[in-house]
Amino acid sequence: MSDLRAAVREATQQLAAAGVGSPEHDAVVLAAHALRVEPSEVRRLMVLGGDVPATYAGLVAERASRVPLQHLTGRAWFRGLELEVGPGVFVPRPETEVVAGWAIEATLSTLESGVTSPVVVDLCTGSGAIALAVKAEVPQAQVHAVEVSDLAVAWALRNRDRLGLDVEIVHGDAVTAFEELADVDVVVSNPPYIPTTAEPVDPEVRDHDPEVALYGGSEDGLAIPRLVAARAAGLLHRRGVLVMEHADSQGESLPAALRATGSWSHVEDRLDLTGRPRATVAVRA
Ligand SMILES: C[S@@+](CC[C@H](N)C(=O)[O-])C[C@H]1O[C@@H](n2cnc3c(N)ncnc32)[C@H](O)[C@@H]1O
Numbered sequence: 001m002s003d004l005r006a007a008v009r010e011a012t013q014q015l016a017a018a019g020v021g022s023p024e025h026d027a028v029v030l031a032a033h034a035l036r037v038e039p040s041e042v043r044r045l046m047v048l049g050g051d052v053p054a055t056y057a058g059l060v061a062e063r064a065s066r067v068p069l070q071h072l073t074g075r076a077w078f079r080g081l082e083l084e085v086g087p088g089v090f091v092p093r094p095e096t097e098v099v100a101g102w103a104i105e106a107t108l109s110t111l112e113s114g115v116t117s118p119v120v121v122d123l124c125t126g127s128g129a130i131a132l133a134v135k136a137e138v139p140q141a142q143v144h145a146v147e148v149s150d151l152a153v154a155w156a157l158r159n160r161d162r163l164g165l166d167v168e169i170v171h172g173d174a175v176t177a178f179e180e181l182a183d184v185d186v187v188v189s190n191p192p193y194i195p196t197t198a199e200p201v202d203p204e205v206r207d208h209d210p211e212v213a214l215y216g217g218s219e220d221g222l223a224i225p226r227l228v229a230a231r232a233a234g235l236l237h238r239r240g241v242l243v244m245e246h247a248d249s250q251g252e253s254l255p256a257a258l259r260a261t262g263s264w265s266h267v268e269d270r271l272d273l274t275g276r277p278r279a280t281v282a283v284r285a
Pocket of ligand 1: 090091092093096123124125126127128129130146147148149152172173174175189190191192193212213214224
């Protein structure tokens with residue numbers, strides 16, 4: 001097919017029939033990827049006339065089989081950072097951009113209160129998304145991140161080096177990480193939190209995100225988040241802030257779990273941009 005506009009239209013229909021949530025967007029992004037241009041250029045070529053790249057049909061077929069868009073393009077955007085992602089690493093989500101924003105706000109407020117180089121720790125960093133965004137937006141911060149999966153930590157290191165951001169990324173268990181650190185100002189975490197009894201509906205998540213990134217280790221999904229929060233309590237100084245993402249069903253259970261430990265004051269839950277419970281913010285008592 002030589003008509004780009006017709007090809008994108010056909011791809012949109014194919015992706016919609018396969019249950020892809022944003023078929024037109026994905027059809028355009030895949031054309032942009034195949035042509036090595038920006039999506040805006042694809043839209044321009046669709047009006048002015050353009051040829052269909054040879055690889056387009058194959059990419060669309062893979063997306064129709066529900067391979068994540070980001071695995072096909074090798075890229076994910078996170079708060080303005082272009083991250084490399086692929087098999088073995090959790091694809092960062094738009095809702096986590098808001099969670100990272102709360103950690104960034106907490107870090108900025110330490111600067112306002114006179115801390116010159118706030119210490120921030122990202123427990124369970126995956127692609128490095130949150131840690132790298134914090135460093136990019138608060139360059140004064142000393143940022144440390146830990147990831148247990150060897151595949152994921154390789155993506156995080158690659159992203160750090162490509163973006164040239166000075167973040168310490170270590171391969172290890174968040175539950176025991178950074179024994180050498182104390183008096184941390186902000187801990188942020190998007191840990192695995194899906195209940196072990198639940199199965200993600202979207203094939204992109206179920207079949208392509210690593211299991212270690214998804215399941216929280218118990219029926220309520222909070223076994224790992226609880227352990228990670230306990231490590232955060234050990235790292236933070238008094239009045240240090242924890243920002244922890246959770247499932248939209250955990251807006252009461254995670255705050256309750258944190259309150260029950262006695263380690264936290266001012267425990268509050270926050271909603272994401274869609275109005276769903278998304279993260280608990282707590283101050284170290
Ligand atoms: C939901 S993903 C979040 C990744 C990244 N922070 C983000 O928001 O895109 C959870 C990550 O935690 C990692 N993980 C799971 N258990 C861990 C542990 N005990 N210690 C460190 N990382 C862990 C997984 O490999 C995965 O990369």
